[in-house]
Amino acid sequence: MIEEQLLYALEVLGFNQRESKIIAFLLKRGEASVKILEKETNINRPHLYEILEKLFERGIIYKKDTRPKVYGIVKDIKIFKDTLDRRLELMNKALNKIILHLDTVSGKLPKGTMIVRSPSFIKREYISLLQTAKYSIKTYINDLAILEPETRDLLLEAASRISLKLAISDKDFISKFANVPSFIRYVEVKFPLIIGLFDSETLIVAYTLNNKVEYGVISDEKNLIEEYEALFRHIWVDDYLRTFYKLKITTPKEY
Template structure:
């Protein structure tokens, strides 16, 4: 029931309006006094709430003594709300596009929070038309898999490198095996994620275990190019490792200690060497 209340509130109803409407669906017609007792809306507020529901077209007022109230059937109400929302979106789609047609896009948009960042990634994948370059970690990789599959069905070419979950496929997929994921995560401080769409737009994100995840989104051609080359580089390193074997890579790192800083991001204290 709590979930239903929350979803109704997303449609613009207040908490009290949601409670009153759901209660009327369960039993009606009732007086305002009876409804107040049943749904938990304070008696001092119930008639204001009923007036708001009436203005929304969500309830009927029945002429009786005392006055009683009955709900508009849920299917009918949702049909009306959907029609109103569709009309609003259609109007804003044209009106807002016209307002922004002469404005330059911001060079960089910043997004904060795990869910908003993931939603931006999801939208970027869904809007792709020709190609996607992805560097993604679990669990985001699995959560994006359906959208990526739909993109492929549209004819989008997808290349990805995936950290974790060897079973996850995102287009032409390479799994990051040449270096333990926890080493990369420790160096970066999180799960660095990149998604490049159609060589035109990029999202660079960092999903954090502690603290607020963040991302930047831009159409800046320099950042789009750098991000694309970053993903390509990781894919090529993974391909080389597959061909020559992990042992060869380990041998290379052992024989060239200066590569330790490249792998870990930690430089030796130059003062100590002197």
């Protein structure tokens, strides 16, 4: 029986399924005739001869001019490294082709509501909107470490130019202020999400698990924005009043 993990490794290198079966069997067996290869790989003989000849021409296998002919693996790691290099070259070309097409797509977010499974995209859009919001930002962050390293500085920069309300459950962030600015409010309950409301026109919600973004929603739909505006007001007012006394205790005093 051909080992599944070995088959997978060969397919990752770029060999097709039939090539992988032949190479994997020869790696385990050493040498084999066409009859044995046909039986063990379930590849019919006409196709088998064709694949063996291609692998021979590529220098991956050798053949013995015996009766019956016997095939084996050429024990040269460079052959497989060269195969990997060719695979990487093709992948880079494919990636560049995709990037070229992505560059032609408008940078604006599409209308409506997007459900996104890409944490990096969600975090990148959050950062972008922090930088481009023109009037107001309302945001709840459960833990600043979940977002990009520059988020803290961008939040403080945003507070200097537009209206910012930052509700946050990150004590480490709060503790860095001798006097907590009025645009920041500590929230004791750590909700498993990050909310961003930008100019009351764009909503980002990132749902988190074990301090990592799992997936998110990006929307410009008015009803959804209003729902999260209401949720943010609850977090900002109710939780702030409930934890105000604790905040006073945990915040360092300026001497």
